[in-house]
Amino acid sequence: MSGEATLPIASTRQVGAAAWAQIRAARGTVAAMLVLNALAAGAGLVAPWLLGRIVDAVQAGPGPDLHGTIDMPAVWIITFTIVQTLLVRWALSVGYRFGERAAGNIRERFLQRALSIPAAVVDRVPVGDFVVRGTIDSSMVATSLRRAIPEVLIALVQALFLIAAVLVVDPLLGACGLASLLGIGVALRWYLRRARPAYLHEAATGAQLADVVTSTAKGARTVEALGLHDERARTVDSAVAEARSARLRTLRLRTVLFPSMDISYMLPVVAVLLIGAALVDNGAVSLGAVIAATIYLRQLVGPLDTLTVWVEQIQAAVASYTRVEGIALVPTAPAVATAEVRDDRIVVDDVYFAYDSGRDVLSGVALTVRPGERLALVGTSGAGKSTLGRLIAGVDRPRAGTVTVGGVAVADLSPDRLREQVVLVTQDHHVFQESLRDNLLIVVPTATDAELEQAMVSVGATWVHDLPEGLDTVLGTQSKLDGAQAQQLSLARVVLANPHTVILDEATALLDPTTARTTERSLAAVLENRTVIAIAHRLQTAHDADRVAVMEDGRLIELGTHDELVAAGGAYSRLWRSWHGD
Numbered sequence: 001m002s003g004e005a006t007l008p009i010a011s012t013r014q015v016g017a018a019a020w021a022q023i024r025a026a027r028g029t030v031a032a033m034l035v036l037n038a039l040a041a042g043a044g045l046v047a048p049w050l051l052g053r054i055v056d057a058v059q060a061g062p063g064p065d066l067h068g069t070i071d072m073p074a075v076w077i078i079t080f081t082i083v084q085t086l087l088v089r090w091a092l093s094v095g096y097r098f099g100e101r102a103a104g105n106i107r108e109r110f111l112q113r114a115l116s117i118p119a120a121v122v123d124r125v126p127v128g129d130f131v132v133r134g135t136i137d138s139s140m141v142a143t144s145l146r147r148a149i150p151e152v153l154i155a156l157v158q159a160l161f162l163i164a165a166v167l168v169v170d171p172l173l174g175a176c177g178l179a180s181l182l183g184i185g186v187a188l189r190w191y192l193r194r195a196r197p198a199y200l201h202e203a204a205t206g207a208q209l210a211d212v213v214t215s216t217a218k219g220a221r222t223v224e225a226l227g228l229h230d231e232r233a234r235t236v237d238s239a240v241a242e243a244r245s246a247r248l249r250t251l252r253l254r255t256v257l258f259p260s261m262d263i264s265y266m267l268p269v270v271a272v273l274l275i276g277a278a279l280v281d282n283g284a285v286s287l288g289a290v291i292a293a294t295i296y297l298r299q300l301v302g303p304l305d306t307l308t309v310w311v312e313q314i315q316a317a318v319a320s321y322t323r324v325e326g327i328a329l330v331p332t333a334p335a336v337a338t339a340e341v342r343d344d345r346i347v348v349d350d351v352y353f354a355y356d357s358g359r360d361v362l363s364g365v366a367l368t369v370r371p372g373e374r375l376a377l378v379g380t381s382g383a384g385k386s387t388l389g390r391l392i393a394g395v396d397r398p399r400a401g402t403v404t405v406g407g408v409a410v411a412d413l414s415p416d417r418l419r420e421q422v423v424l425v426t427q428d429h430h431v432f433q434e435s436l437r438d439n440l441l442i443v444v445p446t447a448t449d450a451e452l453e454q455a456m457v458s459v460g461a462t463w464v465h466d467l468p469e470g471l472d473t474v475l476g477t478q479s480k481l482d483g484a485q486a487q488q489l490s491l492a493r494v495v496l497a498n499p500h501t502v503i504l505d506e507a508t509a510l511l512d513p514t515t516a517r518t519t520e521r522s523l524a525a526v527l528e529n530r531t532v533i534a535i536a537h538r539l540q541t542a543h544d545a546d547r548v549a550v551m552e553d554g555r556l557i558e559l560g561t562h563d564e565l566v567a568a569g570g571a572y573s574r575l576w577r578s579w580h581g582d
């Protein structure tokens with residue numbers, strides 16, 4: 001396979017819109033979070049203000065009711081601190097619930113979208129990228145939503161209240177304090193400019209590493225057989241090195257950001273103390289006001305710190321979110337056709353097809369498959385036989401021209417209706433780690449146990465009667481199927497789907513001779529009374545077929561019976577002669 005496609009990445013705007021949709025869907029909860037946060041932040045302002053008043057009262061000297069001036073405010077300070085703690089906890093728990101629901105929605109959406117991606121696309125994108133988006137990226141987004149939204153909201157509201165409070169206490173002092181917060185802005189700007197590309201790169205190199213490792217593990221036999229250990233080790237090493245350097249880059253960004261932030265937090269406190277001392281000397285402000293402003297600015301560190309930590313995490317999460325949302329940009333299959341399929345006739349009309357690389361691998365192919373016939377597709381390697389098979393099976397869609405069954409485009413049929421018309425049988429058959437019954441019911445959910453057993457027996461899988469739990473046996477754990485049995489299971493699915501046409505592509509080509517013999521016997525049972533299009537690797541198949549279609553370089557160059565084509569003396573007769581050795 002050449003020209004592997006990649007999955008798209010959503011823009012930050014699209015991610016913003018997706019996140020906004022989550023917030024809109026839970027407006028009531030978000031409004032409750034905001035109100036609770038505002039109340040908590042308001043309660044938090046009381047203590048420093050009262051402390052300032054106590055200092056002013058003490059500084060004014062012993063009055064008639066000094067104890068009252070100190071004791072009552074002290075009680076209020078404790079009361080408001082407790083109220084604030086309770087409100088923050090309440091706000092957090094509402095926030096976490098919102099985050100949990102949003103995280104669940106995002107995972108569900110990912111799964112739904114992933115399942116609606118056409119098989120043709122899934123076939124061509126790197127598996128690792130898919131896996132990382134569905135696991136690491138989705139978890140990253142989910143964790144951030146679960147914690148980030150509530151905590152960032154609390155921190156934001158607190159910060160706004162504290163800034164307002166410090167300006168109310170004394171506008172000049174407040175302005176000086178806030179001005180010295182500018183350092184935070186500079187450090188953050190520096191960081192944010194670099195963070196998004198750095199985190200995207202980190203995620204991409206992680207996905208690439210997963211891909212390299214998965215494909216190496218999957219191809220372990222080939223690696224062993226061809227002695228490719230060194231080559232694979234080099235590929236894995238280079239993927240590891242790239243992933244490592246991408247991680248180090250984001251780490252370096254953090255090691256600059258965090259110390260700069262720490263220094264920036266201290267600046268306003270120092271500024272307010274220095275300027276405040278001068279102002280108190282001049283009698284421009286009271287000592288209590290300086291103390292209250294200092295405490296407010298000091299308290300600002302908490303929310304700002306939370307915001308910085310989350311900005312860092314949110315950068316990574318946004319990068320992950322763009323990858324998770326990117327799945328939505330994969331064009332899904334267009335609306336399914338509702339038209340009635342008139343008959344079993346398959347017509348390929350002037351079809352052109354190109355993979356992602358853009359070059360046409362099928363050009364102007366036209367062919368009518370007669371119901372009930374056995375048609376063999378032959379041609380040299382790369383001629384386009386499998387591609388034509390995929391188009392007739394509705395897996396891929398022609399770039400131009402049409403492939404129809406009974407007058408309806410096959411690629412427009414819903415999977416359920418398509419299965420009743422045409423099924424492509426390859427050696428790629430999947431056994432799910434579920435019961436044998438569930439493995440069969442995926443094709444016809446309404447089939448009875450008797451029908452399932454009959455389908456198995458019809459393809460020669462009499463071993464179904466020897467399974468420890470019968471149809472309830474969990475495959476892969478309670479019972480491991482060998483190659484022939486797995487192929488029989490997939491053929492039993494074809495029997496259940498009961499299509500009028502079966503396309504065979506290398507269904508037995510790579511099986512060992514014993515397995516191939518068993519499978520061929522099972523196949524013969526499946527093919528009875530159906531139209532068969534066989535992509536033939538052995539010309540004996542072509543010899544036994546009703547008609548032979550010869551392909552070369554994406555074109556259909558000959559079509560006729562074996563005898564006609566041999567007599568015509570063209571490409572097929574040359575193939576036949578060289579195969580026969582005369």
Ligand SMILES: Nc1ncnc2c1ncn2[C@@H]1O[C@H](COP(=O)(O)OP(=O)(O)OP(=O)(O)O)[C@@H](O)[C@H]1O
Pocket residue numbers: 001002003124355356357361379380381382383384385386387388
């Ligand atoms: N997934 C893919 N992406 C890009 N190009 C592809 C893909 N699959 C096949 N091709 C290209 O399309 C052309 C036709 O391939 P196809 O597999 O249909 O030929 P074939 O006649 O079935 O060959 P073979 O007998 O070797 O299977 C070839 O040039 C092949 O490289």
